[in-house]
Amino acid sequence: MTGQQLKNSILQMAVQGKLVPQDPNDEPASVLLERIRAEKEQLIKEGKIKKEKNPSVIFRGADNLPYEKVGKNEPVCIADEVPFDIPESWEWVRLEAICTKLVDGDHNPPKGCSYETAYVMVSSTNINDDCIVELEKVRYLEKNIFDKENERTNAATGDIFFTSVGSLGRSCVYEGGLNICFQRSVSVIHTLIFNYYLKYCLDSAYIQQKIVREATGTAQKGFYLNQLALLLIPIPPIKEQHRIVSKYLETVQMQKEYYKTNETLDVLNSRFPATLKNQFSNMLFKENLFPKTLPMSLPPFCWSVFAQKKNSLSKRAKSNVTSMNRSFSDGIILIMRRLMELNVASMMSCHLRFPIRGNGQPLAQLA
16 A cells, blocks of 8 residues: 555545544534525625525435435436445535635736746645645736736635646645735635535545546646536534544654655665575575485375476576566565475474375375
């Protein structure tokens, strides 16, 4: 298992409700979603957000299967679209239903200044390792141009930045401190659930694989706003969202140590001298590894078995083809097998009560 596979496994457990136990005293996610819908209705009335054209509501039917009602349409069963089962206290929801902001950056960004300013425009290359990176490689803007660009995304502390073009699927939670706007390759998400839970959900193998599978484009692949809005997100109770994130963060140091160890092993394996590998392999097939004489107490069939083995390996040593292609790990395995053979021969020479013949039956029964 690689370091990335370890991370994927932990995050997948998280979004399936298997990382922390469920607490029956938690307010169920269905109540949380009702509260979010009411909050969004209020923001629409106040003119702070736009009304969704066809809002989605997902619920469990009498048959315990998931159904979705979109706008004024009749509910439709979406069991085939749901990727895995979730706990009873959880709910499925479209991403847009739990967000008050889901926008991307400028599709035709300005050229920027040839000198540094306090206003920056970033792209997907600046989102990596759960944070904003390489600020020396950003596009600097004059204040008036920045103000115009900022009307589109209006990044605020707690927003999630998500790379949706080029380098797909990377994300971070914005901690503030910058006058920042974006090119099209970055989407900005403001959610009404726990933002770090949503961020790690977007990092999960379930979402990442879907993005890779459904991204479109030729020169640069993209996973665009309409696709992002329709992502199915598994929603736990709000208290469980916090427990999941806390438990995941406890594993981060372990993941780093695992990454480091795995990388060290890869380096050692790549640098292991090929000549030493060959020495191990060649040694295995040299004739002098076999005893010149076998114990006289061995049953007659053992003489023929060891003679055949000896002749076979001697021929392979002369050809030197197989030995040159064996890896170091194969050599170790063969050494262990050889030691086991010698141990068997030693045990037979000590007159085992029931020595085993090649077909697996006790010699005493075959006599």
